[in-house]
Amino acid sequence: MTHKEYFKNKKITVMGLGLLGRGLADVEFLAGCGADLIVTDLKSAEQLAPTLKKLKKYRKIKYVLGEHRLEDFRDRDMILKSAGVSLDSSFIEVARSQNIPIEMDESLFVKLAPEVMIIGVTGSHGKSTTTMLIYEMLLHAKKKLGWKHKILLGGNLRGLATLPLLKKVKAGDMVVLELSSWQLQGFGEAKISPRISVFTNFMDDHLDYYNNNREAYWNDKAYIFSNQTSSDYLVAPTIMLKKIQAKYPALKSHFMKPLSIPDSWQLYIKGEHNKKNAELAFAVGNILQIKEGVIKEALTNFKSIAGRLELVRTINGIDVYNDTNSTSPDTLLVALNALGDKKNIVLIMGGADKNMDMSGALKRIPDFATTVVLLSGKGTTGTEKIKADMYALRDVHIIEAKDLTDAFTQAFFYAREGDSILLSPGFASFGMFVNEYDRGDQFNKIVKNFKTEQVAVSKKTKNKKPKSSLKKIK
16 A cells, blocks of 8 residues: 555644644645645644645645644544644543544654664754764765665654655665654654664753653653664663663663774864764664775764754854754753863853753853853743853853844954854743744854944944943943
């Protein structure tokens, strides 16, 4: 049975359309297969306008926006749940009570795909970079070694949906998936795990979603390996492998620790954390018996991905980095350590609170930064929470900015040749921005269009600062 035959005339409720492109691609795919669709989202039609505009040609789709209705979760053949929707949602419970299958994009793809090799990557941090390192390595191996099968990419990457890959995939192909804890809920439901699973690390994050239940967060992450068989591989840091072996003694996976990057390999990507990501990719290459020389070429030529220590521009000897995907104290410290071999960072940080302990990270900021520009204003509950602690720091100049343009203008004023301006918020983006991608896009646009003339005069005269919401330290 083809994928079109499978979905044709199936009554499917899609729960969560969103703005990132994944819901859009799934709905386009299902509509193209002839499914009978109800699309429901808590966002309004006005909020979803960019996505809805792209679906105009599919006139048979029924939309229920600004709310969910119980009736849309009854008498259906399937519910396709987006990643952010809790599995214990009352609407999901109604569907379960009628024995309606609850599916998710990535796990449904894995269930329906022909015999393909799935390489899945999860972890609290580093999963996007590790996913892309593996993907680029496989593409390079295909080119160098003459592989005939396709290398495909999906999962929790911006703008990508996995289900539509059913149109492209054939037996023998390789599919690399970045998998969040939410997406792995679908793997748990389906009792499946990838053929090769990579677990980068496990740290406190997303605990607001899990009501501060760290064990629940771990359990979702563990679906990356918990249904593996004796023919599957689990790649993870040694300390994690020991923990997993003790906690899951019946697990039959082949355990594989990261492979050390030789000193002679000069990685382009900065930071010890990125070296660790590359070592995980190296181990995957070893499992797949890719020649070491081919792996070296791929890993050493890999550039950083958008929003993760992304070098946006160098202005008058000042490097500007976009690390918008830093939404926790751990990722903030990782970024500071990667760039701050000396105290030469002007840091832009702040945003929406995620109920995480920032105290440890804040204490380390003076080791790396001369100046910190705090994003203040609408939605910056996290900034408000740390403001008093920030002003108490010694040897750091603290500034508050009303918006991102103001923040960058202030950062550039205080930066000197040889410094780095780093956007690494350490908090979520909601309130001031649509999401972290919107925050990163806005930052890149500001930086690329930035004119230095006014600030350059201000620096020279030291008498006139650029217009801003500058607040003096008391």
